[in-house]
Structures are given as structure tokens and as C-alpha cells.
Amino acid sequence: xxxxxxxIFFVNVTVxxxxxxxxxxxxxxxxxxxxxxxxxYCVDGVCFWLVCSLWGxxxxxxxxxNHNLPDFVVSSYNEPGKNSFLEVQxxxxxxxxxxxxxxxxxxxxxxxxxxFKEASVIGNPVAYAMGKAxxxxxxxxxxxxxxxxxxxxxxxxxxxxxDMLYPSTWVxxxxxxxxxxxxxxxxxxxxGSLYPRSGFVNQKNEVKAASVxxxxxxxxxxxxxxRIYQPLGNSGNMKKNGKWQMVSPVEENMxxxxxxxxxxxLQEKVDEEGQYGWTxxxxxxxxxxxxxAFIGSSVTGCLN
Numbered sequence: 001x002x003x004x005x006x007x008i009f010f011v012n013v014t015v016x017x018x019x020x021x022x023x024x025x026x027x028x029x030x031x032x033x034x035x036x037x038x039x040x041y042c043v044d045g046v047c048f049w050l051v052c053s054l055w056g057x058x059x060x061x062x063x064x065x066n067h068n069l070p071d072f073v074v075s076s077y078n079e080p081g082k083n084s085f086l087e088v089q090x091x092x093x094x095x096x097x098x099x100x101x102x103x104x105x106x107x108x109x110x111x112x113x114x115x116f117k118e119a120s121v122i123g124n125p126v127a128y129a130m131g132k133a134x135x136x137x138x139x140x141x142x143x144x145x146x147x148x149x150x151x152x153x154x155x156x157x158x159x160x161x162x163d164m165l166y167p168s169t170w171v172x173x174x175x176x177x178x179x180x181x182x183x184x185x186x187x188x189x190x191x192g193s194l195y196p197r198s199g200f201v202n203q204k205n206e207v208k209a210a211s212v213x214x215x216x217x218x219x220x221x222x223x224x225x226x227r228i229y230q231p232l233g234n235s236g237n238m239k240k241n242g243k244w245q246m247v248s249p250v251e252e253n254m255x256x257x258x259x260x261x262x263x264x265x266l267q268e269k270v271d272e273e274g275q276y277g278w279t280x281x282x283x284x285x286x287x288x289x290x291x292x293a294f295i296g297s298s299v300t301g302c303l304n
């Protein structure tokens with residue numbers, strides 16, 4: 001079922017742009033979105049619809065489905081204008097307009113614990129197109145919408161001042177980028193804290209640092225606060241949890257949460273220029289449209 005849905009959606013896609021190993025385009029996002037592991041499609045319940053006619057009323061049913069959609073393209077990179085997402089590079093403001101930037105180019109090989117990166121969160125055009133399919137939930141994002149650009153939020157992205165009132169900023173282990181469930185283990189095995197949501201992170205591993213920065217940028221969009229960002233608006237049936245799929249510098253065909261990979265696995269993903277990109281998949285649940293008036297639904301869990 002999952003394979004059929006993906007084939008139906010992507011059969012008419014034509015690749016019109018190309019990208020090198022470091023940068024990526026919308027065409028690359030299309031190919032990476034064919035991952036069954038990331039889609040994680042299942043039928044988890046039933047929806048009820050009231051259909052009435054001159055001869056009376058009856059109840060019809062359709063499946064309630066649950067799956068992920070590649071809602072956001074999240075990038076972390078060392079310098080403005082060096083975004084690995086080709087279509088977004090033009091959105092970056094010049095250093096003269098934004099009042100300068102931190103130069104990390106000459107320090108990319110320094111084994112320093114403190115790193116700084118810019119970040120962007122862009123609405124994925126592929127998710128919007130996938131949401132048009134009958135047997136998929138509709139994405140709530142707007143294609144190519146710059147939901148967050150750290151270059152426009154430079155004061156808070158460099159200082160983190162707006163997050164100083166959040167307990168997560170001060171209490172270790174509250175919001176860590178970690179795969180561990182236990183509070184103590186989560187802190188000890190953490191890649192870094194989500195708060196304060198700034199571009200500075202105390203992490204020697206380059207890929208871990210980039211991952212934490214990406215997670216922070218998405219957290220700004222999802223949780224908001226005193227920041228310069230584009231609100232999601234009515235997120236409807238979009239749930240908070242989700243997974244990450246790397247698209248640059250390594251294009252992966254699977255999704256995972258940050259914090260699960262070993263140092264050896266991450267070593268193969270280090271980019272010398274510090275440019276990284278991911279697709280952030282978000283979880284959705286919805287009813288396949290049916291006839292008549294919607295009555296309600298019963299969700300019991302994945303049935304397949």
C-alpha cells in the first residue's frame with residue numbers, strides 16, 4: 001500500500017535541476033521523499049459519515065490514517081549565503097545589510113567545543129504536493145515559506161536572551177537532543193540542549209553541533225516566543241513529534257531521531273564547509289474523505 005501510494009504520486013515528477021554532493025535542490029527533495037521508512041503509513045482507525053437521502057439516513061465508513069509528511073527543509077551552515085538548499089540561497093541577506101556575521105571559515109578544523117552556525121527552516125514544496133493525494137493527509141505548511149531565517153533574527157540567535165525565562169535554559173536534562181528516555185541518561189548522552197535557542201552550541205563533534213542547531217531552529221517555529229519567525233497558524237492535525245532525514249552532505253533513504261547515531265557513523269557525514277541539510281518529517285492523523293457529513297472517528301492504533 002505504501003509503495004503504491006508513493007509510485008502514484010511520483011510517477012509524473014520530472015527532474016529539472018541538479019545539485020552537487022554538498023548542495024541540494026527541490027528535485028533532490030522529491031527523490032528523498034519516496035522513503036517508506038520516513039512515510040511510515042498505517043491505517044489506525046475508522047471514520048464515520050452520515051449520508052441522508054429521501055429514503056432515510058445511513059452511516060458510511062472510511063479509514064483513519066496516520067503517517068509522516070516532509071514538512072520542513074532545515075539547514076545549518078557556517079556563513080550567510082552558504083545555505084545548502086539552492087532555492088533558498090537568494091533569501092540570505094548580505095553581510096552589509098544584516099550588520100556583519102561571525103566568520104567561522106578559518107576555524108572549521110579547530111577542535112573547539114564552542115561552535116556557531118546559522119540556520120533556516122523552509123516549507124517543503126514536496127510535502128504540500130503530497131498532501132494533494134487522496135490517501136494522504138494534507139500538509140499545513142506553505143511551500144517555500146521561510147518560516148525561520150536566523151539571519152533575520154540575528155540578535156536573539158546570537159544572544160538567546162528571549163529564552164532566559166524558560167526553565168529548559170537553566171535545568172539540565174529538560175529538553176535535550178538525545179535518544180535516551182531516562183532523565184539522567186538523556187543528559188549524559190545529550191548532543192546538546194534545545195534551549196537557549198541560539199546559534200552557539202558547546203559540542204566538539206561537527207555533525208552533532210549542526211544537528212542541535214537544526215533542532216533549535218525548528219523549535220523556534222513550533223514553539224514560537226519573542227523571535228522573528230513565521231508562525232505556523234492553525235496546525236490542525238499536525239502532531240509535534242517527528243523524524244529527521246539527512247539530505248546533505250549525505251542523502252539518506254531513512255529517518256531517525258537525533259541522538260541515536262554513533263561517533264563512527266557521524267564521521268562519514270562531516271562536511272568540510274560546515275553545510276548540512278535535513279528534511280523534518282512531522283506526524284499527521286486524518287480521515288480519508290467520505291460521503292455525507294462527518295460524525296466522528298475511532299482510533300485504535302495501527303492495524304497494518
